[in-house]
Amino acid sequence: xxxxxxxxxxxxxxxSRLFRDFVETKIDKFRWIHPFLRQANMGIMLREYVCICFxxxxxxxxxxxxxxxxxxxLLGKPFLLALILSLAVTAVLTAGIFVGSLYYPQMLAAERKxxxxxxxxxxxxxxxxxxxxxxxxxxxxxxxxxxxEYGEVSKEAQKIVEDVEVMGRDIDDALHKAAEQxxxxxxxxxxxxxxxxxxxxxxxxxxxxxxxxxxxNEYRRKIEKYTNDLSIYIELYxxxxxxxxxxxxxxxxxxxxxxxxxxxxxxxxxxxxIFLPVAGIVMIGLLKIASPL
Numbered sequence: 001x002x003x004x005x006x007x008x009x010x011x012x013x014x015x016s017r018l019f020r021d022f023v024e025t026k027i028d029k030f031r032w033i034h035p036f037l038r039q040a041n042m043g044i045m046l047r048e049y050v051c052i053c054f055x056x057x058x059x060x061x062x063x064x065x066x067x068x069x070x071x072x073x074l075l076g077k078p079f080l081l082a083l084i085l086s087l088a089v090t091a092v093l094t095a096g097i098f099v100g101s102l103y104y105p106q107m108l109a110a111e112r113k114x115x116x117x118x119x120x121x122x123x124x125x126x127x128x129x130x131x132x133x134x135x136x137x138x139x140x141x142x143x144x145x146x147x148x149e150y151g152e153v154s155k156e157a158q159k160i161v162e163d164v165e166v167m168g169r170d171i172d173d174a175l176h177k178a179a180e181q182x183x184x185x186x187x188x189x190x191x192x193x194x195x196x197x198x199x200x201x202x203x204x205x206x207x208x209x210x211x212x213x214x215x216x217n218e219y220r221r222k223i224e225k226y227t228n229d230l231s232i233y234i235e236l237y238x239x240x241x242x243x244x245x246x247x248x249x250x251x252x253x254x255x256x257x258x259x260x261x262x263x264x265x266x267x268x269x270x271x272x273x274i275f276l277p278v279a280g281i282v283m284i285g286l287l288k289i290a291s292p293l
Contacts, residue, residue: 012048015055023050033102039109039183041155049105057098065090113183115152120186121215123153128208137198138164138171156182172199186215226291233286241279245271 005013023030027047034046042049069086077085123144130140138161144150145158156178163174172195179191190211197207248271 011055012044012052015051016048018058019051019054020047023047023054026050030102033105036105036109038181040105040112041159042105042108053098053101056101057094060094060097061090064093109183112152116156116182116184116187118219119150119153120184120190121212121219123150124190124208124212124215126150128205128212131205131208137194137204141171153187156187230287233283237279237283241276241283245276 024047027050030046030050033049037044037046037049044052065086068089069082072082072085073079126147127140127144130143131137135143141157141160145154145161148154150157159181160171160174160178163169163177164171167174169177175191175195175198179188179195182188182191193207193211194204196202197204
């Protein structure tokens with residue numbers, strides 16, 4: 001009995017069937033995506049992924065155009081204006097979805113890099129402890145792969161284990177392959193250092209001990225820098241957004257009492273219902289971007 005395909009597999013199949021020939025002629029323009037597909041660990045070929053991007057862009061107008069048009073009509077706008085606005089919004093959404101799909105592997109690879117480098121100091125300490133017991137390097141990575149608390153580092157270790165157990169590579173080749181595909185320069189450097197130590201018969205525990213101290217010190221510096229930056233962001237948010245909004249509300253109220261509240265009602269509503277939520281979202285986004293965690 002044939003295995004039932006998932007919705008994702010069906011989507012990939014439809015995209016490939018529709019756009020395979022077209023993408024084949026344009027594939028050189030999308031070669032830059034390939035390293036990010038490997039670093040993001042997406043498990044999909046470049047041609048298939050580009051086909052998915054085009055299918056995303058094809059589906060977007062079919063959904064966005066009628067919904068946008070209906071929404072504008074419900075707002076009471078004229079037919080022609082509703083059509084023009086809905087076409088413009090749909091064009092922007094379609095372009096955004098296509099470009100976003102193309103850059104998604106790069107964003108995912110950046111997220112994996114961040115996760116790896118956040119967990120690497122602690123994972124290195126764990127590996128150092130295992131190496132101190134005299135366990136062979138493969139056993140060290142196998143134990144690390146089984147310990148899922150280290151996030152993407154554990155997944156990288158699992159890939160090394162699979163290369164050795166399933167693909168039949170020796171540990172040195174598996175380490176070099178993982179070093180080529182990882183999005184983290186820190187993890188790549190450590191893997192190549194382990195490989196050199198194994199081949200040269202060096203002291204693996206000494207390597208990992210020194211590396212763990214360096215990584216932990218760097219991690220502490222990142223946390224301290226983020227703490228200092230966080231205090232600045234909070235002061236700016238309180239001064240510009242909170243105090244500024246209160247001051248603006250008071251001023252609008254005073255001016256409204258002089259010239260009539262109706263003329264300033266829109267500004268007050270925009271301040272409360274648009275500016276404050278947008279400012280809050282921007283603040284959360286800045287904190288997320290700046291966070292080393």
